[in-house]
Amino acid sequence: MAYVCLDGSYGEGGGQILRMAAALAALTGTPAEISNIRAGRSKPGLQPQHLAAVSAAARLCDAELHGAAVGSRVLRFTPRAAVAPGEYTIEIGTAGAAPLVLQTVLLPLALAPGRAGLPAGTVSTVRITGGTHVPHAPTVEYLQAVYLPALARMGVSAEVTMPRAGFYPRGGGELRAAIAPAAGLRPLTFSTRGAALEIVATILTAELPDHVGARGAAAAARALGTLGLPGQVARRALPSNGPGAAVVVTVRGAGGHAGFSALGERGKPMERVVEEAFTDFQRWWQSGAAGDAHLADQLVLPAALAPGESRWTTPTVSEHLRTVLWVAAQFLPIRYAIEERDDGVAEVRMAR
Secondary structure (H helix, E strand, C coil), rough: CCEEEEEEECCCCCCHHHHHHHHHHHHHHCCHHHHHCCCCCCCCCHHHHHHHHHHHHHCCCCCCCEECCCCCCCCEEEECCCCCCCCEEECCCCCCEEEHHHHHHHHHHHCCCCCCCCCCCCCEEEEEEEECCCCCCCCCCHHHHHHHHHHCCCCCEEEEEEEECCEEECEEEEEEEEEECCCCCCEEECCCCCCEEEEEEEEECCCCCHHHHHHHHHHHHHHHHHHHCCEECCCCCCCCCECCEEEEEEEEEEEEEEEEEECCCCCCCHHHHHHHHHHHHHHHHHCCCCCCCCHHCCCCCHHHHHHEEEEEEEECHHHHHHHHHHHHHHHHCCEEEECCCCCCCCEEEEEE
16 A cells, blocks of 8 residues: 655644644545654654544544554554544543644545435534643634634635633643535635724633733723724633633734734733734734735645635745645645745745
8 A cells, every 4th residue: 555655854844744644644545654753843753632633533534543652753544434524522631732633624524525324414523622722723713713714715614612711731621613514625815915804802811800801902902003903802701620811813804814812821911912912913914915824824735625726825934834735745736836025925826
């Protein structure tokens, strides 16, 4: 059996190679072998959240796994069946990022051909426990306001709810998703942002005094006023098994979406959390790019699966983006190019 063999230390060299490879192996039925997993990290090899993601993808297609253990530096993923819709529960067991695990299984389930005995149009449900607001990962609010609306433009219908938040380092949060079957994907054009149709700054707190959220909301209102932009400020007190705080700024434009977040931590004033999120937002806003840098690499998988040409702009070309483009090209007959313009904005073009 021919395997797609990937060097897990390539490019960014992180967990995204594993998640992307697992999703593509499940979608295409192509076995994959990833070696040198996270070789350059302080804790090399599979960590619990990576193991949860690849194990979840394996369940979708009854894949045989070799090397599926914490610390393993080589993993073999061999699908034995087509992806089937259904009900799935995934427990990360740590504060590992539940949104990243969901992104691993969402498109395979949306495009699942179905299983004998299940009615046509079966909606898949996914329940994931772990971290919902953790460093270096999208928040649930980002999924809801940025990622899922972008997928909706491509023909994917999914809803995400969060019964309980899980902040780093405790975790213990819960994410639920309902994923409708998609007949196929349409190419996406996110080249020009256009007018901002909606800007929302959401102040999130859990198990903290009320004044913390109030100060965050006031700081967000001041930031919007300073920038001279219309926007809404929303406050949410989240159920959680521990304290936590976050600020998420999301933008829906006529031709693009973006989101920016910052997390609270002990001794860090809420005003500084707001400042961090708005600094990233302002930098993106001034760039004129249609999407943020994180969305740029998250669009690679759906664009690689859509016939025709997709195009999107990003304020910066991250190593993450270059890496996931490389992974997609190992599984699918895609052509892609990155055009970096004089103003610093780059356009990604992908055709299949």
